[in-house]
Amino acid sequence: MKLLRPDQARQRLGLGKSQFNQKIHDGSFPFRPIKISDDGRAVGYLESEVEDYIRTRIALRGEYVRRAVCTAKAEAE
Known part of the structure; x- marks a missing residue:
């Protein structure tokens, strides 16, 4: 089991700092920070x-592509 610091997680996701923090704050991600230090500042x-x-x-990307192809085929007929 490995913990990623916020900058590492953000880089893996390809997000900027503000966007990452906003998604954490508004609950857009299914994961939550784990407190590493007793004061909770390090997560x-x-x-x-x-x-x-x-x-x-x-x-999900694959599903979006499949739906788009099916819609395009249906519209072409």
Whole structure:
């Protein structure tokens, strides 16, 4: 099990700092920070959860493409 610091998680997701922080704040991600330090200032994210999120987004992309192709075929007929 590996923890990613916020900058590492953000880079994996390909997001800017502001966008990453906004998505964490508004609950757009299915993962939550884990407190590393007692005062809660140092946090990390489970690498497996970040990777699962990326895999889900990739799978959704494939679904969007399939729907677009089906819609285009139906409109052409």
